[in-house]
Amino acid sequence: MMAPGDQTVAVVGAGIGGLSCARQLRAAGFHVRVFDKGRGTGGRVSVRRTKSGASFDHGAQYFTVRDAAMAQQVERWLAAGVVAPWGCRIGSLNSGHWTPTKSETIRYVGVPGMTAITKLLAVDMDLELQSRVTTVAREGKGWLLSFEDGKDRGVYDVLILNAPAPQSAGLLEAFPSFAQRIRPAKFASCWAVMLALEAPLDVPWDAAFVNDSSLSWIARNSSKPGRPAQPDCWVLHASPDWSMAHLEDSPDAVTARLLASFWQAVGMPPRQPAFVAAHRWRYAVPEKTLETRCLFDEELRLGVCGDWCGGPRVEGAYLSGLSLAEAVRSCN
Numbered sequence: 521m522m523a524p525g526d527q528t529v530a531v532v533g534a535g536i537g538g539l540s541c542a543r544q545l546r547a548a549g550f551h552v553r554v555f556d557k558g559r560g561t562g563g564r565v566s567v568r569r570t571k572s573g574a575s576f577d578h579g580a581q582y583f584t585v586r587d588a589a590m591a592q593q594v595e596r597w598l599a600a601g602v603v604a605p606w607g608c609r610i611g612s613l614n615s616g617h618w619t620p621t622k623s624e625t626i627r628y629v630g631v632p633g634m635t636a637i638t639k640l641l642a643v644d645m646d647l648e649l650q651s652r653v654t655t656v657a658r659e660g661k662g663w664l665l666s667f668e669d670g671k672d673r674g675v676y677d678v679l680i681l682n683a684p685a686p687q688s689a690g691l692l693e694a695f696p697s698f699a700q701r702i703r704p705a706k707f708a709s710c711w712a713v714m715l716a717l718e719a720p721l722d723v724p725w726d727a728a729f730v731n732d733s734s735l736s737w738i739a740r741n742s743s744k745p746g747r748p749a750q751p752d753c754w755v756l757h758a759s760p761d762w763s764m765a766h767l768e769d770s771p772d773a774v775t776a777r778l779l780a781s782f783w784q785a786v787g788m789p790p791r792q793p794a795f796v797a798a799h800r801w802r803y804a805v806p807e808k809t810l811e812t813r814c815l816f817d818e819e820l821r822l823g824v825c826g827d828w829c830g831g832p833r834v835e836g837a838y839l840s841g842l843s844l845a846e847a848v849r850s851c852n
């Protein structure tokens with residue numbers, strides 16, 4: 521049996537789940553290295569900024585807290601100033617008519633953007649961005665990862681995958697019995713549109729779940745704490761059914777159709793946006809999760825975590841990472 525300090529861990533994915541796992545393992549003494557194909561951390565917790573100062577959380581909108589371990593973590597994030605409650609005026613939109621939602625739920629957001637959370641989780645971590653893992657293979661008793669750029673990053677004792685289930689399963693084709701355990705997790709897709717308006721939209725609300733529309737969600741990003749008030753930035757999410765039906769459409773075609781749905785939903789004539797762009801989330805939110813918070817094979821020293829294990833959303837991803845770190849620790 522090896523001590524944690526003698527063991528190396530490769531974590532593929534710097535999403536909430538991968539980073540929560542990585543931090544816990546590093547605190548336990550493991551040598552952890554995190555790889556992500558993206559230009560920044562966060563995965564589906566993501567911020568798009570424009571040169572003109574517009575900013576959009578175009579993935580996760582906010583997060584809620586149910587679990588005690590998550591509540592403790594959120595207290596630390598609040599104290600560090602990377603998270604704040606979003607006191608938004610939220611409701612539902614039905615054919616242009618807005619109805620406020622009466623709820624006590626606290627909705628938290630990262631400040632100044634949702635990625636503030638993963639930036640903090642990644643502080644002092646051994647992290648390599650823009651490093652896409654293309655294959656994983658056994659090398660002796662360890663794991664050899666291959667990367668798109670062909671560079672050698674060595675062999676690791678433990679391998680953790682944090683990519684969405686279909687992508688993790690794709691990397692594990694040579695390990696069919698493990699990959700088989702991942703496959704029941706299913707994802708819905710989501711087209712997101714980011715829209716900036718020079719003059720603020722005159723509506724008495726900040727966020728709405730939309731009914732009878734191609735859109736399922738509209739939010740004024742500028743109403744979140746720590747965001748610039750100008751320009752007036754909005755994030756629109758298409759419904760899962762619409763997104764699936766239009767998954768392979770061009771971003772321009774999607775933008776045009778969802779903008780039309782937006783103006784219809786808010787009951788106003790269309791205006792020329794100062795900025796507009798669309799982003800496709802192929803694997804957006806889990807429709808079906810595994811029943812366990814993580815999977816870990818002690819023999820292979822291979823684990824997976826993410827929001828598709830045990831519980832969807834940001835909170836589920838965070839707890840999944842913690843649970844996998846515990847599984848790795850306890851088999852030592």
Ligand SMILES: Cc1cc2nc3c(=O)[nH]c(=O)nc-3n(C[C@H](O)[C@H](O)[C@H](O)COP(=O)(O)OP(=O)(O)OC[C@H]3O[C@@H](n4cnc5c(N)ncnc54)[C@H](O)[C@@H]3O)c2cc1C
Nearest residue numbers: 533535536537557563564580581653683826827833834837
């Ligand atoms: C449109 C949308 C709206 C959402 N709204 C909410 C919300 O309001 N509230 C909420 O709580 N949650 C929301 N979610 C869900 C939330 O974003 C996720 O539950 C959470 O961020 C998942 O974290 P994760 O760590 O499981 O995975 P991810 O964030 O998907 O992280 C996986 C990481 O793995 C990396 N990766 C994948 N393959 C490779 C590879 N081959 N090599 C290297 N790196 C790789 C990716 O780049 C990514 O960074 C939303 C998601 C979307 C897309």
